[in-house]
Amino acid sequence: MISTRSSVSNEKLYNFDQLKDMYPGNEGFLKHFASIFLKITPSDCSEMMAATLSGDWQKVSKYAHKMKSTIDSMNITSIKTEIRTVEMDAKNKTSTSSLLKVAQKIEKVIYEVSLQVKEDYNL
Amino acid sequence: MKNQKSIKIFIVEDDLWYSSMLEYYLSLNPDYVIQKFDSAKAALAKMHEKPDVVTLDYSMPDMTGDQILTQIKESSPESKVIVISGQEDVKIALDLLKKGAYDYIVKDEDAKDKLWNSIINLRENVELKRELETLKEEVGRKYDFSNAIIGNSPVIQRVFGMMEKAAKTNITVSVTGETGTGKELVAKSIHYNSPRKGQSFVAVNLAAIPKDLLESELFGHEKGAFTGAMARRIGKFEESSKGTLFLDEIGEMDINMQAKLLRALQEKEIVRVGSNEIVKIDVRIIVATHRNLLEMVKNGTFREDLYYRILGLPINLPPLRERENDVLIIASYLMDNFCKENKLPRKSLTTEAKKKLMAHAFPGNVRELKSVIELACVMADEKDIDAEHLNVSSQNVMGDIMMKEATLKEFTNKFIQLFLDKYNYDVLKVARKLDVGKSTIYRMIQNKEVFVNKKYAYETSFMN
Numbered sequence: 001m002i003s004t005r006s007s008v009s010n011e012k013l014y015n016f017d018q019l020k021d022m023y024p025g026n027e028g029f030l031k032h033f034a035s036i037f038l039k040i041t042p043s044d045c046s047e048m049m050a051a052t053l054s055g056d057w058q059k060v061s062k063y064a065h066k067m068k069s070t071i072d073s074m075n076i077t078s079i080k081t082e083i084r085t086v087e088m089d090a091k092n093k094t095s096t097s098s099l100l101k102v103a104q105k106i107e108k109v110i111y112e113v114s115l116q117v118k119e120d121y122n123l
Numbered sequence: 124m125k126n127q128k129s130i131k132i133f134i135v136e137d138d139l140w141y142s143s144m145l146e147y148y149l150s151l152n153p154d155y156v157i158q159k160f161d162s163a164k165a166a167l168a169k170m171h172e173k174p175d176v177v178t179l180d181y182s183m184p185d186m187t188g189d190q191i192l193t194q195i196k197e198s199s200p201e202s203k204v205i206v207i208s209g210q211e212d213v214k215i216a217l218d219l220l221k222k223g224a225y226d227y228i229v230k231d232e233d234a235k236d237k238l239w240n241s242i243i244n245l246r247e248n249v250e251l252k253r254e255l256e257t258l259k260e261e262v263g264r265k266y267d268f269s270n271a272i273i274g275n276s277p278v279i280q281r282v283f284g285m286m287e288k289a290a291k292t293n294i295t296v297s298v299t300g301e302t303g304t305g306k307e308l309v310a311k312s313i314h315y316n317s318p319r320k321g322q323s324f325v326a327v328n329l330a331a332i333p334k335d336l337l338e339s340e341l342f343g344h345e346k347g348a349f350t351g352a353m354a355r356r357i358g359k360f361e362e363s364s365k366g367t368l369f370l371d372e373i374g375e376m377d378i379n380m381q382a383k384l385l386r387a388l389q390e391k392e393i394v395r396v397g398s399n400e401i402v403k404i405d406v407r408i409i410v411a412t413h414r415n416l417l418e419m420v421k422n423g424t425f426r427e428d429l430y431y432r433i434l435g436l437p438i439n440l441p442p443l444r445e446r447e448n449d450v451l452i453i454a455s456y457l458m459d460n461f462c463k464e465n466k467l468p469r470k471s472l473t474t475e476a477k478k479k480l481m482a483h484a485f486p487g488n489v490r491e492l493k494s495v496i497e498l499a500c501v502m503a504d505e506k507d508i509d510a511e512h513l514n515v516s517s518q519n520v521m522g523d524i525m526m527k528e529a530t531l532k533e534f535t536n537k538f539i540q541l542f543l544d545k546y547n548y549d550v551l552k553v554a555r556k557l558d559v560g561k562s563t564i565y566r567m568i569q570n571k572e573v574f575v576n577k578k579y580a581y582e583t584s585f586m587n
Binding site: 018019022023029032033036037039040041062065066068069070072073 | 138140141144147151182230232
């Protein structure tokens with residue numbers, strides 16, 4: 001499990017362009033969504049990881065599905081494909097042996113995104 | 124608060140991020156009233172609020188998308204359900220659309236724009252539907268028995284009783300009465316108070332249609348049935364399917380056409396002109412005439428079998444002159460309506476004006492009264508409508524006076540009034556013309572048995 005803030009990537013891993021299109025210049029609006037992200041996604045990600053480790057594929061698929069729309073909306077491009085792979089493979093119980101590796105990548109990126117979000121919005 | 128323009132939207136989505144995004148996005152339109160639900164059960168518990176639109180996440184934790192859709196359709200069939208799914212699955216989409224979903228949107232980058240467009244498209248339908256419902260309610264209110272026909276006289280109360288009986292069944296109704304008594308109004312009131320009120324009310328004035336065109340007008344025609352029949356056209360019978368067909372001035376119908384109408388009524392089926400196809404009809408018939416149909420039957424100008432077929436429940440509308448004080452009640456109603464519609468201050472009738480109305484026989488009945496009152500409202504600058512503002516036609520005053528049953532004293536008053544009106548309230552002149560004592564006329568004025576206009580009243584000392 002990742003537990004430090006030291007691994008923050010220099011590369012920007014997300015953007016709120018979709019949200020900015022909806023409410024241009026509304027920082028309060030973006031901060032609201034930043035809070036929602038921090039409240040939900042890291043915790044969903046932890047649930048997904050725990051389910052992956054225990055082989056509860058139905059649960060893995062469920063959390064991957066749930067995280068998918070947030071990942072898309074925040075343009076976290078580095079794991080857009082991976083989250084779909086996890087969702088579908090877990091649902092179909094195919095290639096499950098390689099799912100842990102993919103899930104770990106997702107967890108790492110989500111962790112880094114959450115650090116960036118905290119920093120960007122002083123949360 | 125939901126107003127006429129607002130669209131009530133339920134967002135059923137367990138993903139807080141996504142539901143918040145939809146909420147923010149849709150709330151850009153101030154006409155959208157939005158409620159969020161993170162479980163299907165919470166949303167279903169609120170379905171009695173009849174949302175216009177439900178955006179439904181297909182993968183809710185407590186129920187499947189199918190189940191939720193089915194329950195929404197059961198509890199709020201008019202609500203449009205837009206399913207938003209994380210997966211692009213054509214089979215699921217088709218299945219949901221078959222089950223009554225309005226749209227199926229995949230959660231991708233364009234989802235919110237697709238949703239926006241989808242709601243815009245259905246909004247037009249919602250608004251049209253709401254407008255139609257409002258209009259139907261308004262029409263229903265307008266033709267409520269108590270609003271459509273005004274009056275307290277025993278004769279009109281009897282008419283109300285008959286109308287209520289007619290509205291409860293599908294019986295054919297024949298309305299008779301002089302011109303202007305409100306025959307069509309009675310027909311509409313019966314329709315809009317009957318179980319058929321949600322369907323069409325179609326009125327046909329048979330006197331206004333050339334006899335050669337009447338068959339096509341009533342039964343419709345096929346393309347090429349006659350010169351000028353460029354396309355198939357359905358007739359009034361089909362137009363009023365499951366509703367009411369009002370045949371006004373039935374007494375004017377050509378005898379040959381009467382046979383065809385009789386067949387349609389007996390067999391409950393019609394054949395369009397130029398066609399062999401029989402079309403079944405389910406229409407309630409109300410007929411009206413100012414003629415004495417029984418007399419026409421005796422004269423051989425109206426078919427006896429048709430007469431008995433259409434007689435059904437006869438409602439005879441009494442002329443205004445036989446409706447006692449109804450003339451004043453109706454006048455007041457018409458005044459209020461006209462002033463309201465034309466943003467004029469509310470007006471009232473002076474005693475003299477009331478007497479003048481009561482003295483008039485109104486051969487044109489309510490239609491004539493309406494025209495007299497509306498003109499008076501325009502002519503009277505002040506709050507009061509006086510006798511001088513009432514342009515009651517005096518062309519046939521003698522006839523009017525004789526039309527009404529009255530006592531000798533009442534006839535005398537009317538004659539004196541007639542002469543006072545004619546000679547500009549010159550009492551001496553009237554006394555000379557009628558060979559009565561001027562003091563007799565002065566006494567009648569004092570007793571308010573006859574009236575003079577205000578100008579005269581101001582100049583004479585005995586008034587007031």
